[in-house]
Amino acid sequence: MATVREIAHHFLQRHGLTTIFGNPGSNELPFLRGLPAGIDYVLGLHEGAVLGMADGFAQVTGRPALVSLHAAAGSGNAMGALTNAVYARSPLVLMAGQQVRTVVGMEGMLANVDPTQLMRPLVGWAGEPTCAEDVPRSLAQAVFEAELRRRPTYLSVPYDDWDTEASPNAAMIVERRVRRSATPGEDDLRALAGWVNTAKHPALVLGGDIDSAGLFDRSVALAEHLDAPTWVAPSSFRLPFPNRHPLFRGVLPAGIASVSSALDGHDLALVLGAPVFRYHQHEPGRYLPEGTRLVQVTDDAEAAARAPVGEALVADPGMVIEALLKRCTGKVAGEHRYLPAPEPPVGEVALHPEQVFAALRDTQPADTTYVVESTATNVAWWRQMDLRRGGSYFFPAAGGLGFGLPAAVGAAIGNPGRPIVGVIGDGSANYGITALWTAAQRGLPVTFVILRNGTYGALRWFAELLEVGTVPGVDIPGLDFAAIATGYGVPGHTVSTVDELRTALAAPTDGPRLFQVDTTLTTPE
Structure with missing residues (x-):
């Protein structure tokens, strides 16, 4: 009969989590024993750097990455870097070693006290298996939660669980698949296309999620089809639109009054793949100029729920872009020639x-x-x-x-x-x-x-x-x-x-x- 560790290793291979970023402590060594040849362990010298590497890896690949952290202290070292991964919506699975079960309650050395609360509210889900037999299912849940929520998750595993013999049912977890579809409804698409077609001066505001979803070129196609001035949403972590394109208007400033000023003159602001909005500097004012309708399209239900203004459609932005390209009247525009960069200023003492x-x-x-x-x-x-x-x-x-x-x-x-x-x-x-x-x-x-x-x-x-x-x-x-x-x-x-x-x-x-x-x-x- 396979051990819990062997089932876990098999699950990771089956689901493509074959690159592990880590800085091991004593609690993690039992999990690392006997790693299959196809799993690459990337060693970092500090947990913050480890999580940052995993974040970069997950963003460029679009796949979940497993991060192996030590218990409370090591997990704490990673929390600063975790904030970036949360807002980049990186599907990271953080797995920390826990003391043996018989010592956790006594708060023995390296026990992770109340581990499910340690990383909250940053992670989207946190758990610790109730027993050794529940480890494979809990690991699977951590992976699926990260994929579905597009948010890091955290799993604490007592290290004496790994050598436990798995139950006959545990192997069934390896073949599980969980998928998500966010297809917009016909009524929503009809309304959205109507707003775009009747707008006299529409503008696009694109977020980092557009690039994360591989929609960079499609966002260009939509902007050119509508001949719409295009901004990048404030505080964006990726570039969803070419910055020398003649329709590019820059990155919206991260202040309420500044955003309102930038969108002045537009009767429709269509926000795709971004929160509304991630402000930084305090600039009190109106959220939007008078007469501007804002419509947000995002697959992030939390971002839609917390927005302070506008209408929101929780759906796949890629599907909405394709629908708008088919349903919206194209604008006549000239050739879109990319703009040259200006001559850089020269620094006097050091380089500019x-x-x-x-x-x-x-x-x-x-x-x-x-x-x-x-x-x-x-x-x-x-x-x-x-x-x-x-x-x-x-x-x-x-x-x-x-x-x-x-x-x-x-x-x-x-x-x-x-x-x-x-x-x-x-x-x-x-x-x-x-x-x-x-x-x-x-x-x-x-x-x-x-x-x-x-x-x-x-x-x-x-x-x-x-x-x-x-x-x-x-x-x-x-x-x-x-x-x-x-x-x-x-x-x-x-x-x-x-x-x-x-x-x-x-x-x-x-x-x-x-x-x-x-x-x-x-x-x-």
């Missing part, structure tokens, strides 16, 4: 971030995937980059620092055929720095570009926005990322001029490399 981004644009392949965690340079980024393919841009979905370096590593593991570049601020880099070790050990051809300005640029901007004056803790001088990278096994280089940077970026690489570039301070807006 736009000079760095222009160098990336001109030297990297057109299908490069960029994992970006440099908050203070987002305006410079969109002014210079030319991204025309889906899966080109990833950003920490909750703004939690430590995403960029690990997610770039995870993206390289998940999509080895596509060039990966991590663009990371010096403040952010410290939170996920241990991911460099994993990149070095696996020889991943990732290019890391560290923008060093010696300060938390976004905090300086917020200090001005909040009118708090001079505050402590915003400067971080004395960091040498080229030396740090070399210590982790990644060749690190300091680059001072545009010509040096362009030459370095254009050189081929078959392994990881890091370029530290001193840049001038810019602001998010």
Whole structure:
């Protein structure tokens, strides 16, 4: 008879969870014993980096990923990175080891006290099997919940369960499949098409879910069919529309009054694959301009329920896009010629971030995937980059620092055929720095570009926005990322001029490399 562990391993293989990201503790070792040859265990040196790698992997592959965490302390280390995965709707399955059952109640060393509450409210589901025989079913539920909710789940398993003989029924869990369909109704489609056809000045607002669902090109087709100005929703974690397209109007600012101002003049705002809206800076005002109807289409029922304004249709955005292409009258428009980037400004003491981004644009392949965690340079980024393919841009979905370096590593593991570049601020880099070790050990051809300005640029901007004056803790001088990278096994280089940077970026690489570039301070807006 098979053990619980063997059934679990078989289930993971059968359902494609063959890449495990982890940093093991003693409670996890019994699960890891005898891993089948087809399962790849990706070791990270800190649980935050481990979860960030899994997040990047899940986003580029569109598949669930298993994250093996230690009990309470190790799980706690991962919670900062978990916030990004939640808002990216990454289907991660977090599985933590638990003490043996006879010791949990006594709160023995490494017992996970009340584990189902530990990761709430971040995870969509959390559980601990009631007995060893329930482990395979609980693991299956964790996977299916993550897929159906598109939200991380958490499962705590006492480590003495793994060697238990499984019941005859346990093997039946391996063949289970759970699917979800969110087909919009005919009445809903008729009404939606009617609103679009009668709108005089419709606008599209696209969220990261559009890119996650592989709808990048279809969103372009819809925008061109309607000849509709197109924004990216505030605080978006992916790019759902080419940023140099003539219909692209930029990323909506993350403030209530600013969003209302940007949508002024449009009688219809059709929001596809995004919450309404993920505001950041406090800007009181009307949610929408006078005379603007907002209609949200999302497969995220929670996002639809919590929106403060507009009408919502919970359905597959891809099906709605195809329906609108068939039912809506096409607008006559000229040829959509992509717009050139402006000449980047020149920094006086250090390089301007736009000079760095222009160098990336001109030297990297057109299908490069960029994992970006440099908050203070987002305006410079969109002014210079030319991204025309889906899966080109990833950003920490909750703004939690430590995403960029690990997610770039995870993206390289998940999509080895596509060039990966991590663009990371010096403040952010410290939170996920241990991911460099994993990149070095696996020889991943990732290019890391560290923008060093010696300060938390976004905090300086917020200090001005909040009118708090001079505050402590915003400067971080004395960091040498080229030396740090070399210590982790990644060749690190300091680059001072545009010509040096362009030459370095254009050189081929078959392994990881890091370029530290001193840049001038810019602001998010």
